[in-house]
Amino acid sequence: MTTSPARVSAVRPSSGGRPRVVIIGSGFGGLFAARRLRRADVDITLIGKTSHHLFQPLLYQVATGILSEGEIAPATREVLRRQENVRVVLGEVVDIDLTARTVTSTVLGRTTVHPYDELIVAAGAGQSYFGNDRFAEFAPGMKSIDDALELRGRIFGAFELAELAEDQAEIDRLLTFVVVGAGPTGVEMAGQIAELAHRTLRRDFRRIDPTTARVILLDAAPAVLPSFGEKLGERARRQLNQSGVEVQLGAMVTDVDANGIEIKDADGQVRRINAATKIWAAGVQASPLARILGEQSGAEVDRAGRIAVQPDLTLPGHPEVHVVGDMMALNRLPGVAQVAIQGARYSADQIQRRLAGKAPLGPFEYHDKGSMATISRFHAVVDLGKLKFEGFIAWVMWLALHLFYIVGFKSRVTTVLHWLVSFLGRGRSQRVATQQQVFGRLALENVGPQFEASKTGGLKTAPHDEDLTGRESA
Numbered sequence: 331m332t333t334s335p336a337r338v339s340a341v342r343p344s345s346g347g348r349p350r351v352v353i354i355g356s357g358f359g360g361l362f363a364a365r366r367l368r369r370a371d372v373d374i375t376l377i378g379k380t381s382h383h384l385f386q387p388l389l390y391q392v393a394t395g396i397l398s399e400g401e402i403a404p405a406t407r408e409v410l411r412r413q414e415n416v417r418v419v420l421g422e423v424v425d426i427d428l429t430a431r432t433v434t435s436t437v438l439g440r441t442t443v444h445p446y447d448e449l450i451v452a453a454g455a456g457q458s459y460f461g462n463d464r465f466a467e468f469a470p471g472m473k474s475i476d477d478a479l480e481l482r483g484r485i486f487g488a489f490e491l492a493e494l495a496e497d498q499a500e501i502d503r504l505l506t507f508v509v510v511g512a513g514p515t516g517v518e519m520a521g522q523i524a525e526l527a528h529r530t531l532r533r534d535f536r537r538i539d540p541t542t543a544r545v546i547l548l549d550a551a552p553a554v555l556p557s558f559g560e561k562l563g564e565r566a567r568r569q570l571n572q573s574g575v576e577v578q579l580g581a582m583v584t585d586v587d588a589n590g591i592e593i594k595d596a597d598g599q600v601r602r603i604n605a606a607t608k609i610w611a612a613g614v615q616a617s618p619l620a621r622i623l624g625e626q627s628g629a630e631v632d633r634a635g636r637i638a639v640q641p642d643l644t645l646p647g648h649p650e651v652h653v654v655g656d657m658m659a660l661n662r663l664p665g666v667a668q669v670a671i672q673g674a675r676y677s678a679d680q681i682q683r684r685l686a687g688k689a690p691l692g693p694f695e696y697h698d699k700g701s702m703a704t705i706s707r708f709h710a711v712v713d714l715g716k717l718k719f720e721g722f723i724a725w726v727m728w729l730a731l732h733l734f735y736i737v738g739f740k741s742r743v744t745t746v747l748h749w750l751v752s753f754l755g756r757g758r759s760q761r762v763a764t765q766q767q768v769f770g771r772l773a774l775e776n777v778g779p780q781f782e783a784s785k786t787g788g789l790k791t792a793p794h795d796e797d798l799t800g801r802e803s804a
């Protein structure tokens with residue numbers, strides 16, 4: 331364990347007495363940090379730009395009508411209602427001043443400045459279109475409840491419009507679904523759309539045959555689920571094919587518009603797929619707050635917008651500023667929930683040690699608990715390092731783990747019911763799709779800048795909104 335006298339200094343108490351801990355974000359990092367500090371003698375302010383905590387790994391089930399949004403997005407205020415040292419505040423953080431030790435948030439034109447003694451930044455990441463943000467209008471990503479509901483409206487709406495269409499080419503366009511990105515999110519999304527078309531909707535229409543729908547999963551990379559290794563990736567690809575998903579690899583997206591998508595294949599050929607519904611599951615871009623922190627602390631910001639942190643997850647020269655989860659870069663750790671959860675707990679523990687005047691912990695060590703992805707009903711892949719599982723056993727493991735992490739007893743009970751409806755039966759409990767879901771984002775843009783919803787999940791009023799990846803496409 332390394333100890334540095336500079337780090338042992340106790341937290342400065344606020345003028346009112348208790349040290350003020352400000353946490354930015356109500357995702358995995360923010361929520362788990364707040365909970366870890368439940369017995370600490372501090373005043374915590376948790377600022378989130380949404381009023382809910384979001385369990386992102388199940389967003390695709392909201393988009394495909396399996397779960398309701400409430401099941402994966404409980405109100406943060408409700409989750410923390412018994413923790414009296416936390417105040418939950420709605421607002422988008424637009425500035426952080428490391429010298430003045432303040433965080434500025436705004437909501438609907440109301441600006442609030444929050445002083446802090448310790449700061450935990452867990453603002454996550456948004457979608458990256460690799461420099462082509464205009465694609466977002468035609469190919470929504472999957473980062474928020476808004477995204478999932480918009481996609482639900484687009485997916486179910488495409489079948490409805492196909493039932494009305496007279497022209498076969500138009501029916502084909504409406505019944506073609508393209509998912510860009512063959513990582514876990516893309517694989518899960520494509521698998522579920524295929525099940526929707528082949529099982530759930532097969533008897534629901536009179537003029538069209540939903541089972542003829544094309545579901546295409548494409549990626550510029552040569553493999554499906556590359557992070558799971560060659561063997562599991564290949565098995566996943568085969569299982570997707572069996573479920574009716576066309577997998578196209580080495581396919582780079584060069585353009586997206588309302589009617590379809592343009593692709594350049596590995597051999598240089600350019601082709602077009604006419605498709606009404608396009609879904610972007612290809613890249614992430616860290617919160618623009620990382621750039622703000624980088625400019626003030628001198629810490630490097632990488633091409634994906636993540637800020638390089640010290641081995642103890644703090645910023646250079648700022649032991650009071652902790653950055654956790656998807657927006658930090660350390661030892662090439664992946665952007666997964668466990669990195670955020672473990673980082674949040676570690677930072678909360680560091681704060682408590684500083685408060686107690688104890689020596690700091692050693693550097694942050696991530697314990698990899700493995701990764702998993704579902705492909706279709708009864709079929710998943712699980713990678714636990716040396717142990718790899720595939721098929722039904724993996725699917726049961728996937729169910730159990732996700733159920734464990736869903737927040738709240740009520741949500742767990744209804745989730746199990748909805749899973750029974752979808753996986754044992756053919757149904758989907760959440761098929762409501764409204765115009766508001768599909769067109770709400772565009773409509774908000776017309777109401778005024780303070781209502782404008784970010785298409786990529788970045789700051790609405792981002793002071794630094796240019797793309798940082800420099801990559802051309804997926």
Ligand SMILES: Cc1cc2nc3c(=O)[nH]c(=O)nc-3n(C[C@H](O)[C@H](O)[C@H](O)COP(=O)(O)OP(=O)(O)OC[C@H]3O[C@@H](n4cnc5c(N)ncnc54)[C@H](O)[C@@H]3O)c2cc1C
Pocket residue numbers: 354355356357358359360377378379380382383384386387388389390421422423424452453454455472473514515617619654655656657665666667668670702789
């Ligand atoms: C579709 C999808 C599926 C995934 N599946 C898996 C999976 O199966 N397994 C896995 O381990 N990981 C999965 N992940 C990744 C995992 O969800 C993330 O790694 C994890 O959420 C990161 O936690 P975080 O706290 O850093 O960010 P988040 O959980 O994204 O939380 C960020 C929080 O900050 C808030 N915020 C952002 N900007 C601001 C601002 N300016 N002001 C105030 N608040 C702000 C957001 O509203 C949010 O509450 C998935 C991600 C996605 C998108």
